[in-house]
Amino acid sequence: MSGILLSIKDLYLNFRTFWGVSKVLNGVDFDIREGEVFGLVGETGCGKSVTAMSILRLLPSSADISGEVIFKGENLLLKSDEEMRKIRGKKISMVFQDPMTSLNPLFRIGEQMVDVITTHLSIEREEALGKARELLRSVKLPDPDRVLSSYPHELSGGMRQRIMIAMALSSNPSLLIADEPTTALDVTVQKSVLELMLELKEKYGFSILIITHDLGVVAQICDRVGVMYAGNIVEIAPVNLLFEKPLHPYTKGLLSVIPDPRTKRRLKPLRGSVPSLLNPPPGCRFHPRCDYVKAACSREKPSLLEIESGHFVACHLYGGNENACG
Amino acid sequence: MTFLKLLLRSKISAIGFWIIVSLVIIAVFAPLITPYPEQAKGAPNLEERLLPPSASHPFGTDHLGRDVLSRVIYGTRTSMIMGFSVVLLAVLIGLPLGLIAGYFGGKVDLVIMRITDIFLAFPPLLLALLIASTIGRGMINAILALAISWWPWYTRLVRGMAISVKERPYVEAAKSMGIGSIKIILRHILPNSVSPLIVQATMDIGSAILEAAALSFLGLGVQPPTPDWGLMISEGKDYFLNYPWYPVFPGLAILITVIAFNMLGDALRESLDPRLRRRLL
Numbered sequence: 001m002s003g004i005l006l007s008i009k010d011l012y013l014n015f016r017t018f019w020g021v022s023k024v025l026n027g028v029d030f031d032i033r034e035g036e037v038f039g040l041v042g043e044t045g046c047g048k049s050v051t052a053m054s055i056l057r058l059l060p061s062s063a064d065i066s067g068e069v070i071f072k073g074e075n076l077l078l079k080s081d082e083e084m085r086k087i088r089g090k091k092i093s094m095v096f097q098d099p100m101t102s103l104n105p106l107f108r109i110g111e112q113m114v115d116v117i118t119t120h121l122s123i124e125r126e127e128a129l130g131k132a133r134e135l136l137r138s139v140k141l142p143d144p145d146r147v148l149s150s151y152p153h154e155l156s157g158g159m160r161q162r163i164m165i166a167m168a169l170s171s172n173p174s175l176l177i178a179d180e181p182t183t184a185l186d187v188t189v190q191k192s193v194l195e196l197m198l199e200l201k202e203k204y205g206f207s208i209l210i211i212t213h214d215l216g217v218v219a220q221i222c223d224r225v226g227v228m229y230a231g232n233i234v235e236i237a238p239v240n241l242l243f244e245k246p247l248h249p250y251t252k253g254l255l256s257v258i259p260d261p262r263t264k265r266r267l268k269p270l271r272g273s274v275p276s277l278l279n280p281p282p283g284c285r286f287h288p289r290c291d292y293v294k295a296a297c298s299r300e301k302p303s304l305l306e307i308e309s310g311h312f313v314a315c316h317l318y319g320g321n322e323n324a325c326g
Numbered sequence: 327m328t329f330l331k332l333l334l335r336s337k338i339s340a341i342g343f344w345i346i347v348s349l350v351i352i353a354v355f356a357p358l359i360t361p362y363p364e365q366a367k368g369a370p371n372l373e374e375r376l377l378p379p380s381a382s383h384p385f386g387t388d389h390l391g392r393d394v395l396s397r398v399i400y401g402t403r404t405s406m407i408m409g410f411s412v413v414l415l416a417v418l419i420g421l422p423l424g425l426i427a428g429y430f431g432g433k434v435d436l437v438i439m440r441i442t443d444i445f446l447a448f449p450p451l452l453l454a455l456l457i458a459s460t461i462g463r464g465m466i467n468a469i470l471a472l473a474i475s476w477w478p479w480y481t482r483l484v485r486g487m488a489i490s491v492k493e494r495p496y497v498e499a500a501k502s503m504g505i506g507s508i509k510i511i512l513r514h515i516l517p518n519s520v521s522p523l524i525v526q527a528t529m530d531i532g533s534a535i536l537e538a539a540a541l542s543f544l545g546l547g548v549q550p551p552t553p554d555w556g557l558m559i560s561e562g563k564d565y566f567l568n569y570p571w572y573p574v575f576p577g578l579a580i581l582i583t584v585i586a587f588n589m590l591g592d593a594l595r596e597s598l599d600p601r602l603r604r605r606l607l
Contacts, residue, residue, distance in 0.1 A: 058501055061432060089503030096502075101495040106517045115513060116503045167503060 005207050006032040006055070006175060011067035013047075013054060013231075022277045024050055026231040026285065028067070029304055032175065037201065037208040039218045039239070041254070042228035045274055048211045051228075052177045055209075056092060057084050072174070090120045093168035097180040099160035103152040110148035113167055120171040135166040138203075139196060158189035162196065169200065176201075178210045182217060194221050215258055219243065224310070227251045230275055230285040233304060236312040247313040249290045284316065292317055332597040339593025345586035353402045366396035368551025376569045386571035388562065394572060398579050400553035405583065408469055408548075409535040413527050415473035420480025421523065427481065428488025428519075429511050439485070442478035450475040451537055458546040468547040472537055476530070483526060487519030494518070521598040525591050532587030539580055555580050 013025035136144035182190035287297035371391035385394035457471035539556025541547030562573030
């Protein structure tokens with residue numbers, strides 16, 4: 001087993017809003033190992049993207065954060081802004097959801113890539129252009145010279161997302177965070193972009209944190225998966241185990257709404273909806289929607305326990321948490 | 327070249343553009359096209375006082391016998407210099423402050439915006455009058471006075487744009503790649519928020535000329551015998567009933583100039599708006 005690259009421990013995040021304090025992250029814990037693809041899945045608003053932004057510390061000033069984000073043995077939450085800026089893009093890079101708007105419409109691709117490359121490497125413009133050409137080739141864009149002299153609106157979504165990946169990889173980061181990188185793309189383009197990411201991962205040996213709400217994407221590229229619900233990690237498991245043997249009632253619910261064309265089974269949606277984070281339910285935040293709710297669920301927040309090797313779940317139905325119900 | 331074609335697409339914008347081009351040419355080559363350059367600069371010619379328009383004096387003469395056409399032509403220089411410098415100076419102060427306030431937000435924003443509030447609390451012309459009467463008369467002081475009462479509008483405009491641009495994904499992406507604040511401001515925020523400023527500034531050159539004329543009219547701007555449209559109207563107003571050509575021609579010059587800058591500003595707005603542009607191309 002390889003070493004741990006990034007470890008998030010007990011991460012709490014509150015946003016001060018006009019309506020009160022929104023408790024967005026409620027003690028998030030997970031590790032990303034070297035060379036693995038870790039998926040973070042959950043519904044819109046469950047805190048996936050905010051978790052990613054916390055790693056890079058790109059949060060608005062209304063955010064209060066506590067806990068630890070340990071990257072290569074150092075707590076990123078204790079770094080100065082300048083130190084943090086040198087980590088962004090150099091050691092941890094990010095690819096965003098919408099490639100159509102992730103590039104500045106007014107400048108050619110070449111200039112934007114050179115900007116990023118020269119931020120982290122002290123090389124001349126000419127050399128940086130050569131490096132950009134090489135990066136574009138590595139993300140399988142044909143005719144790099146034409147791409148470099150194009151404006152963003154002249155390229156397709158898939159091409160732009162490849163450019164974003166190329167830019168993210170320009171200084172060999174150890175961690176690539178991909179926030180719904182394929183949501184805005186066609187299914188076929190989606191597949192080729194995911195395959196490209198896996199291939200580059202093998203080639204350069206970085207880890208990937210992929211954020212998605214698409215379980216198809218998870219099945220296709222992840223090694224391990226964390227399931228998030230309303231600011232909590234409710235289950236972490238290797239990808240096969242999660243699909244074969246989901247433990248948490250929420251994970252079961254998510255898997256039960258994947259349509260299966262081979263059966264005529266009706267989909268069984270989860271009842272209720274995501275709670276307001278301004279005033280979340282006490283105890284387990286999922287308990288108002290859970291079919292197996294017990295007395296303890298509304299009193300105590302279940303902790304994340306390892307039920308079998310590599311399979312963690314935060315639920316009062318399992319492990320030591322059973323005793324907590326009293 | 328395509329941009330110019332786009333700009334001159336409609337009749338109105340083409341008219342505005344060509345009027346301004348001719349005004350600039352008139353201003354630059356004033357000494358060559360003026361019939362009476364000496365009179366234009368102020369030399370009196372008392373034998374020919376208050377003559378009506380004729381072949382030798384197409385716009386008539388003023389109360390000191392000077393050719394009104396010559397003085398209107400030389401006045402173009404004064405007006406253009408004042409209009410452009412007021413707006414340029416105001417942009418030079420207002421633009422960086424707006425970018426800083428909008429991008430950094432927080433306390434910096436609060437301080438800059440309260441300062442602009444103080445300036446905006448006074449009507450611009452009143453503030454300019456106050457400043458001009460404090461620092462003294464004259465063309466340079468009038469330019470300073472107008473620019474000082476003008477820049478807060480640009481700060482507000484640019485700040486609003488910067489706030490909206492800094493939320494765009496490409497700025498977030500640039501931050502996530504470790505690009506520094508100054509580079510983000512220069513590369514991403516400034517180019518993407520400057521078009522409304524260009525439009526506003528173009529229209530404002532017309533208004534600045536008008537305000538400069540107002541200052542001169544009130545005696546706090548350009549001083550005689552410098553040829554200036556505002557000053558000519560001010561001197562000519564006493565003769566208006568009997569000798570209307572004296573104040574009317576400089577008045578017409580102001581009117582045409584202001585309208586031309588407004589037409590050009592409108593045309594610029596259309597051609598700088600990428601959504602409109604895409605439809606037109």
